[in-house]
Amino acid sequence: MLTMNYTYRIYPNVVQQTELRSWLETCPGVYNYALRELKDWIASRKCSVDRCSLEKEYIIPADEPFPSYHRQQNNLPKAKKQFPHLGQVHSQVLQTTIRRLHDTWEAFQKRGHGFPRFKKFGQFKSFVFPQFKNNPINGFTIKLPKIGEVPINLHRPIPNGFKVKQVRVLSRIRGTQWYVVVTIESDISVPDVPVHGRAIGIDLGLERFLTASDRFFQERPKFFKSMQRQLKLLQRRAARKQKGSQNWEKAQIEVARMHHRIANRRRDFHLKTAHQLCDRVQTIFAEDLNVKGLTRGMLRKDCVDAAFGQFLSLTEWVCWKRGVYFAKVNPHGTSQTCPSCFATVSKGLEVREHHCPECGYRTHRDHAAAEMVLHRGQENVVSQGLWGTETACQVGLSGVYDLDKWRGAGIPNRETGKPAL
Template identity: 75%
Template sequence: MNYTYRIYPDLHQSALMLDWLETSRKVYNRALRELKDWINSRSGMVDRCSIEREYIIPADVPFPSYHRQQNDLPKLKESWTDLKNVHSQVLQTTIRRLHDTWEAFQERGHGFPRFKKFGQFKSFVYPQFRENPIVGNCINLSKIGSIPISMSRPIPDGFKVKQVRVQNKARGTQWYVVVSIQSDVSVPDVPLHGRAIGIDLGLERFATVSDGSFFERPKFLKSQHRKLKLLQRRAARKQKRSANWEKAQIKVARLHDHIAETRKDFHFKTAHKLCDQAETIFAEDLNAVGLNRGMLRKDCIDASFGQFLSLLEWVCWKRGAFFMRVNPNGTSQTCPHCGATVRKLLDVREHQCPECGYQTHRDHAAAQMVLLRGLNVVPVDNRGTETACAGVLPGSETARQVPKSRKGATRKTKK
């Protein structure tokens, strides 16, 4: 688990950590340059040379792997003296970060690692600690010193600090540490149990629950858009790289951070409210990346459905609730009562089934379909206390038959 805390370094410590970030960025770019040169030297024909450029790298030179580049760091410190000021394991994790991106690129087939510009490297990692670095209200970081920390919540008993990531936000004016803690206790998978609900995410209503309740969507960016536009206009009029330009950029960065934190707080509170309503939650497996590229991308990015689903999954795991994502295709085009296909355009906000006459809000009907699909997908072996509505699943091809004795049964809910 990861716990995030705010830290308050002094001016010397803040300047030192900014210098570490810049050095880590240069090490990252140097390792990436070596990697790209080796790849380009092997990309041409064996019996001819390129007419544009030639990479003179001997054929017996091995691939610059993580271990090879990591072992080159001590030799590099002799000519690059600034590396001696940075903790050795911080530099090693920087090389590890590059090769993690490279391995992910090989699996996906796209997303080749890119060079980092000035200011784009915003975190570094201490991968291990011999002792707990948090003592009282301070955290001890090697070669940096003791830094005051705001312990917003204590570390649970039985957990050990494994690593610490130092993060820079708002252009170096705010610092955080992400503390990774670990325990030997194994947590089993949560089975389907208790009351089950389905949720449908949208822009008219942020989340609509299958029981008819819904959550309005706060427009985080739109509410602050006028102020953000004013600050950005002021920053654009300043001379670039001047002191006043930097002050104006800090104000813009702090407002962006405030919008992001407000959105994240709303997501957490909504996730906890959903866990208060039910012990089993089904949600649409939305393609958040595709939504962020559509014609409603500004509103979708402001709502941040992908972040909400990730946080909801985490909150469900923490509170012992069952969570699963289901296929969202056709949930708003299917009647949850009879399973008939009811075609609707996006501007039609009411669901009216011509087969059975069922009428409700479009998002409510979609949430009911999400619930039915989720109950149909979960195998019976993975269920705890089965709900009464888990019998007939309208709109699904593999609906299970319900015994006559269970038809019309009701389920008692906890108050």
Template identity: 95%
Template structure:
């Protein structure tokens, strides 16, 4: 079973927006009430056996079962009789809200931290329609239960053989833009990890001087998305700070700031996706460094690292490689820039040294390219040691963005260290 998510922009009218906002607040109330029950049950079991708390006492019977997902879900029909406004929301939407709480609770139990928190006003920004019998998208209209037909910007069609499983309605940019995340599924079976091939394999090194340097000598300059818009963003933030908090002008100014952040994030993600597709066009096996992304965001170059978003790029590249049938793997990044890829000798150099020159074998090249070649060597060594070499890759399944690549294929080609830019 193959499952994917497609995100589309929708344009509900004023009445529909009011209804959607009311649903979000109702779901927030149900979430907080269910969390309150959960916390009260836990607090009633905290006191010692031979004494009670002097501050407060939870009067919950000892034989009262844990408020599980099924127990709280079965209490929803009773709650609708006591609170009639719950009946305005689709029943399955409220059930998925309870499911959302218990998913968070289960994750907390596994990792030991991150206890679920109460949602303040405006913090609950999405709800889910978990089931559809028929396709809700017809042309440029999506039909949502109890909401009606809403215009949708269908910038890419649903692939043939896929059906809509669920739809998540999402509110962004401080409540000014509505989106739907459409989950589609198909019976197509695709291997999770394609078999690596021994031809057209490259290693990539990520950095701040150059965003990406490949082992074949090509490189991609780093667009500074945040820094290029920082001056305008600072002006908008200064205007918002001078407004009276809570006024209409203050809200308008906050929306302008949110739109600017949204635009920066969209431009960065678009660049990452196009770069990942370009890599897949040039190689059938790609190796990258397994970077400590959190550690990079805590150093003195944290602003540049956050602006580059290496973690998002690696995640999107892995997804694009899977979709395009390209093998992708991460290798140990320790010492890739301090090792000569030609003779494997240790060549220590600081960050200010941008050229690799091995005193043992005399190999000379750019520092980032030497690191990329070392990444490729480590990736090939890991693949050979695991016995994964083959000549086949996973077949493509006709996904949107796999075949229709001509619109961007001629733009933004990676540069070369030697000679003219590739055409």
């Protein structure tokens, strides 16, 4: 079973936007009510039998079962009689809201932290229609239950053999832009991409966004920092408005639109860079970075602006779509090891050149790390017996072959120095 997500922009009218916003206000209320039941049941059973809690707690009978997903879902028809406004929302949308809470609860039990929190006003940005009897997309409109037909920008068609499984409605820029994430599935099975063809290792950094083992490199655009002055000006204007007024809301929309533009530019750069890598090679190895740790250091603003985690995720998706093998390796010590003789060469962050005192190999620090990533990746695939013959394995999906603007675009940026091995 193959499942994918396609994102499209939709253009609801004023009445439909009002209805969608009211649903996004109702769903958090259902979420918080179900969470309150869950917390009350836990609080009534966390104290010892021979003493009472110092804080006031609800007394729930001992034979009362745990408020599971199915119990709270079955209580929704009773809640609609008590609260008639719940009937305006599609029933399955409310069910998926309860499911969302219990998915968070189950994830909390597995990892031991991250207890579900109450949702404030405006925190719910999406809701889900979990199933459709017929295909909701008809031409350039999508039919949403209880909402009606909404114009959609179908910039790429649904591939043949796929059917729509569910649709998630997203609100962006404080409810001024709307998107749908269409989940499609097919019965076909796509085999894993084997290791084949030419292989490279890539190193991600802040001086250069990407450096490959074949000396190809990509400079790092500073998306946030380049627009930080404009964003600061918009935020200062918003702070001077009276909170809750119409002018304040307009100023907040301008700030949200600027953040949305920065995120779109960053994602576009990541996708184009991933496609450029797939045009060059058939096997890519990258470092398995601790992205969360990078966002807590001294250079956290630059690391968040570069978004290494998003780039690795998008690169993995593009490689799967393009039939390119992608794997991550252990990043420990890649910049402190000589790729020529594998001797340990300690150097601080201020040292940007690798010079091995053992073998005399000299190159850029990031290039040496990329060569070390390539060596570790080849060691892993050889030890696992994955290295095979070269093959052409691609899935016939829309957008895979529309890459003529990247192919034959010229010679990539290269350094001068020792040729790549």
